[in-house]
Amino acid sequence: MTKKLARTLMIQGTASDVGKSWITAALCRIFTQDGWRTAPFKSQNMSLNSYVTRDGKEIGRAQGMQADACGIEATTDMNPILLKPTREMASQVVVHGKPLREYEAREYRDHYLPLAGGIVRDALARLRDSHDIVVLEGAGSPAEINLKDRDIVNMRMAAWADAPVLLVADIDRGGVFASIVGTLELLEPEERERIGGFIINKFRGDVSLLQPGLEWLERRTGKPVLGVLPYLPGLALEEEDSLSLQSPVRTSETAACLDVAVVKLPRMSNFTDADPLRHESGVRLRFVERLEEWGEPDVVILPGSKNTAEDLRWLREQGLAGLALRHVERGGRLVGLCGGYEMLGDRLLDADGVESEHKETAGLGLFPFQIAFGLEKKTVRVEGTARMNGAALPIDGYEIHMGVLEPLGRLEQPFLVRTRGSALSPEPEGARTADGRVWGTFIHGVFHNDSFRTAWLNEARADAGLEPIPAEDALRFRALREQAFNRLADHARAHLDMDSIYRLAGLDRGVMP
Structure with missing residues (x-):
C-alpha cells in the first residue's frame, strides 16, 4: 500500500515583510493544536537571521521559529537553502545547513539554481513523508517577472508541491487592492488558478469601512478574501526580515x-x-x-x-x-x-x-x-x-x-x-x-x-x-514566547475563515488525525 503524502498549503505575499512568516507560524500552531502532524518549509531563504538545529546545522531563523510553533525539532529539510548576503550582489550559499561557497548573484542564478530545484523537492518530499500537512512559505513576491524563469521558492515551488496558495497583502503600507490585483495580473493563468484566496494583514480601524473594497476585490478577481487580520502589537516572536527594525521598537511606559x-x-x-x-x-x-x-x-x-x-x-x-x-x-x-x-x-x-x-x-x-x-x-x-x-x-x-x-x-x-x-x-x-x-x-x-x-x-x-527588577517581576521570556504562539493562533482563528482554509488544504476539520 502506497503511503499517503502530507497535504500542502502555501503562504505567499505581494511583497517582503507583509507577514508571511507569522501567518505561516499561526497556521502551523493551529494545525498542531488541532492534532495534525505539521511542519514548516521554505525552500530558499535570504536572511542574516539564522538558527542552529540540534545537529549543528544552520537554517533561516523563521523556520526554526515555525518549527517551535509546531512543537517539533527544526531540521534542514525545513529550509534546505539559505542565502546569507556578504556584500553587494554576493551571498554565502548554505545548503542543508553547511556553507557551500560564496556566489555572485548572476552566477548563482545561472549555474546553481538549476541544481537547486532537485535539492528543495527532495527536502519537501521527506517532510511530506512524515507529517500530515506541510505549510510552505514563499519569499518576496511571486510576481517578480525578472526572476520567475528560475523560481524555486514561489509559484514553481507551489506547483512542485501541488499546494494551494494564500496570498497575503499588508494594508498598513497602503495600496492593498492594487498590490493584490497587480500581483494576479502578472501571474500566468495556471498560477492564478493556484491562488485560493487572500489574507489582508496589519489592519487598523473599523473593518466595516473596508467591506466595500473587499466586495469589489472578490468581484474583480473571482477569489475570496479569507480574512482581515488586525494589527497585532507586542508579539514576542522573531521577525524574519530586518526591514521590521524600521518599525518603532517597544519603549517602557515608565519615565525611568x-x-x-x-x-x-x-x-x-x-x-x-x-x-x-x-x-x-x-x-x-x-x-x-x-x-x-x-x-x-x-x-x-x-x-x-x-x-x-x-x-x-x-x-x-x-x-x-x-x-x-x-x-x-x-x-x-x-x-x-x-x-x-x-x-x-x-x-x-x-x-x-x-x-x-x-x-x-x-x-x-x-x-x-x-x-x-x-x-x-x-x-x-x-x-x-x-x-x-x-x-x-x-x-x-x-x-x-x-x-x-x-x-x-x-x-x-x-x-x-x-x-x-x-x-x-x-x-x-x-x-x-x-x-x-x-x-x-x-x-x-x-x-x-x-x-x-x-x-x-x-x-x-x-x-x-535605577531600582533593580524584583524577582517576582522578572520577565520569563521563553514562557512569554510560548504564550505568543497561542495568542497568534487565537488571533488567526478569530479573523480567518478556517473552514475554507481547511478545505483548501484538503483536511477534514471534523476528523481527528
Missing part, C-alpha cells in the same frame, strides 16, 4: 528606564538576539545607525555581523566607533555579540578573503586577542554557565561564526560552555573587563536566558541609578 542602544550595522546578523530586551519593562531598546541618533545610552550593544571587517570600517567611517570608545571610557556598558565581540579585540585577520578583501583590520582594542577567519564555519548549540556576582547562572544558546579567537594576553572569560548534550567538560568562553562593564561572547541567544539577563540588567540599572 534603562536606555539600550543596538548599533544597526549594515550587515547585521541575528538581530533577534536583542528581542527579549524589547519586552522588558523599564528598558528602552532602540537601533542606531547615525551620530544624531546616539544620545546618551546606558548600554551599547554591537550585534552580530556577516562581514565583521567591513562593518567595523563602517563603524569608524560613521564616527560611531569613537562614540562607543568614549562611552566605555566614561564607565558606560558595552556588549559585543559574535561579530560585535570580534570587533572588541586587537585585530581581524582574513588571509583567505573568507569574509572580506581586507587582509588585516585593526580592532577596537578593548581585549588582547585577534580573530583569524578560517574556511570552516562553527555552528553548534551550547550550554553552560555564566559567572556573575559570584553566582553561576545557567545559559544556553548557539554559535555561528567563521572567526577563530587567538588570545594575545590574559583574558577574563565569564562563560563556561560545551556543546549541548555533550559529556565533555565545559570550556571558558567570551571576554570581560575586570569591572564587568564591557564583555563579549560568540553565544547568540545569551539574552534569552532569563536569570542571566535579569542579573545583567540589574547591574546596568544600578549603574544608572
